[in-house]
Amino acid sequence: MNERPLILVSNDDGYKAKGINCLVGVLREFGDVVVVAPHTGRSGKGCSITSETPVKVEHISHEPGLDVYSCTGTPCDCVKLACHAIVPRTPDLVVGGINHGDNSAVNAHYSGTMGVVLEGCMKGIPSIAFSLCSHDADADFTPTYGIIRSVVANVLEHGLPSGSCLNVNFPNSPSYAGVKVCRQAIGTWDNEWESHEHPRGGRWWWLTGEFKLSEQAPDADRVALDNNYVAITPTKIDFTDYTLLEEMRGWNF
């Protein structure tokens, strides 16, 4: 490359979150960074897009090699708008995170951090999500830096196959047992709601829940995390079930 790599960064915790600012610090070692991130928290927004209201962007700060923008839209919107109107050329890398919270197993579907990365991937850009298994706003992200450097260097050098991205989750631990390349663990959420009476009448529901893991295979991402491994789950845009596709050719409609 003749010029420094251009790295687009977003998240679902908002541009002020500790996680994204730690990530930017690491990524600036590799290239010029443009942050386009939600102006406040957008946890659980998955791949949602804003179709019924307009979206606004604000240029927060500029210094050599780093521009920061906040956006009123979803994580996906941030990547879409960045690519359409903000970055000077197609980024070499899209990075989401570092998320405050676990995005392994089915959480990948709900995750706004994965929304960032799936959107980058749909645009043909190598894309990586980083998440730490702690919701603490002041969590310690420093143990993640070495692996982030290694994954980013690998992807900048080798790229990723078209239509595939990486979902990297870190245990909340000062050191790790190692790095494991994983598949999405099988499991589901249970006991998902708490209800309360409103002071003026009527019942409201808050989303909560417990994640129930249905397996203990060591290469399942949530299991690897439980065993103190960093879990890297390669993830595809195409979620066709090709096995069922073949079976269904025999169905009558």
Add this chain to the structure above:
Amino acid sequence: MNERPLILVSNDDGYKAKGINCLVGVLREFGDVVVVAPHTGRSGKGCSITSETPVKVEHISHEPGLDVYSCTGTPCDCVKLACHAIVPRTPDLVVGGINHGDNSAVNAHYSGTMGVVLEGCMKGIPSIAFSLCSHDADADFTPTYGIIRSVVANVLEHGLPSGSCLNVNFPNSPSYAGVKVCRQAIGTWDNEWESHEHPRGGRWWWLTGEFKLSEQAPDADRVALDNNYVAITPTKIDFTDYTLLEEMRGWNF
């Protein structure tokens, strides 16, 4: 079965939309129906969940074999809350739709209708999304009924593999060339934003765009729709890239 099947229905266009009411009419031939759907439109909400505000539910109507509830949450929330607090037992089937608009190709990631169905699937319930390639609020859904009957009868009889659901898209046409079992077409959105000056200053952005298909394979869902076929795309919760997983075992971190 000793009792009539219990069918949970939701969508992302709101409980008053024509599409969901047409769908309910067909599904009542098969069993008892409970509708728990957003109170207004929730297009493009994907698998998003409501984590930062509470959600409210209203019982709209009751008649023998049909209860209708509206919910202030996302399509996924509707299924989560229905299963937690509304339906008397685990439904035999979760159905999303009939969506006003195409959910083929990468649109499956943005689709609230697919959010309904992926959530049902995560809960271990056979789940089917139906979408018509027309955004017209008064679209004619009657040509879809025969295929809907056939797909629902098949799934009620045979079930679906654990972790897999169906994404069924109909061309906007009075009759079809046939039914094709498909994979997700490869393509991406382009020219995604329009910007306008606000009367009091500042620039706002509206999401719009053109879908660019990158292939013409006849079994790609968007291509099948263009050729006037009904496209049935079997879809998995697990979107691990197993090919890349094997390759990455050779990487050094």
